[in-house]
Amino acid sequence: MDILLLERLVPEALSWLEARHSVECRPELAAEPVALRKAAYKAQAVVLPRKVVVTQEFLDFAPMLKAVARMHVGTDNTDLEACRERKVRVIQATTANVRSNAEYLLASLLLLYRRGIGSSLIGDRHADIRLGRELNGSVVGIFGLAPTAHTLALMLHALGAKLIGYDPAVHHTAPIWSRLQVQPVSLQELMSHADAISVQVMYASRYQGFINDKMLAHCKQGQLWVGISRSHLFDAEALASALSDGRIEACMLDGAESGFASKGSPLHELSNLFLTPRLGSHTRESRLRASWYVAHRIHETLAAPRLSQLDQLASGPMELDGTGGNTGPKTPQFIIR
Known part of the structure; x- marks a missing residue:
């Protein structure tokens, strides 16, 4: 063989x-x-x-x-x-999987911006109509310049979104920012100005728990989050707190590791956290x-x-x-x- x-x-x-x-x-x-x-x-x-x-x-x-x-x-x-x-x-x-992951992130953003669509898809035809939002004119934070971010940026520009970004491994003067037409900002500015944040950081062990209480303290109220990065990037307690007090209105992550939101986790009972089983690459x-x-x-x-x-x-x-x-x-x- x-x-x-x-x-x-x-x-x-x-x-x-x-x-x-x-x-x-x-x-x-x-x-x-x-x-x-x-x-x-x-x-x-x-x-x-x-x-x-x-x-x-x-x-x-x-x-x-x-x-x-x-x-x-x-x-x-x-x-x-x-x-x-x-x-x-x-x-x-x-x-x-670059293209398929970018489309997953875009679809996730659209679903969270228009939450009523999700309610209809699961069969709740008589759910209360929620006032949705539009990507056009909104500020989307690009957290991490993994290859998927390059394709996603093109898609979001076409829909009229304004893009700001941060990557812990890419200097703000790097030419990639201008090529993607993403305004580089500090981490605090990303948190406080973005209406939604897309996470596609190239994960390394040094980034475990990178998204913590200190970082999420600067969230713009009612922020939306989507991501395809490893869930180890998140401090579970900090994310649960932000989802509970309204700093993050809703969060959709693809491919969370075992135990991330299982029974006993502070994330387990939260109805505004949505996890999918690595659907981004499945096309x-x-x-x-x-x-x-x-x-x-x-x-x-x-x-x-x-x-x-x-x-x-x-x-x-x-x-x-x-x-x-x-x-x-x-x-x-x-x-x-």
Whole structure:
């Protein structure tokens, strides 16, 4: 077996890989660590879901491994140093979900601006009509300049929103701000001036609890929040307090970690917090882009040694004729497809 799939590719990309390599699709192994180790022993490449963590121990059980592939963004579930030491390539479809995540954030903003739509969608046809708001003319805070923010900014400009932004890792003089037509501001100004805030910070462990009481103390009353960043970015107590006292009118987050708003959490009973199960990246188009990217990079990785050997045959060693004389470089009698 060359390739072990724990996450399915689209049929076209899977067929393309199967025509070139031995492929085994075993998504059930994501919940069976012992069986996964046995299956990975002879695999040269694996495609893994988010919940499967790649550690040094995992790599020890996969001595032939050359590539670890993910259909999503984020490396906190992969020991990159261990992969470097073992010369295992880490493949991620980092841009495949940019558009779909931006559309998710825009849709979330529109739903929160017009909360009555949500009530109708869940079947409450006779709910009290709530006075909605318009994105046109409102101030939207771009919190974090991850690639998704670039696409979202274009969408929001087209709808007439004014954009201000902050990123803890991007200086306010960086040219990216002017290219996106986003006015860079301080964190306090972002909180106090934005009608709505979209969170797409590139998460790192140093940002755990970054959105805390001190930061949310400056919220403009009745603010709306949407986000696709890791929920570890939020201090749960601080967010619950802001949602309860009206500083944040409503918040919609995609893909919160386990326990974030479960029973026992201060967020558990709040009716103005909406969590979705990583819907941002779940579109046919993003799945197609991610599948083909992963398929091509895996093939590229596994074919590399073979192609290198073919190059050496084509231009390196000289072939001897029957009399012991050199006849020049041998021309390969095959075609690489």
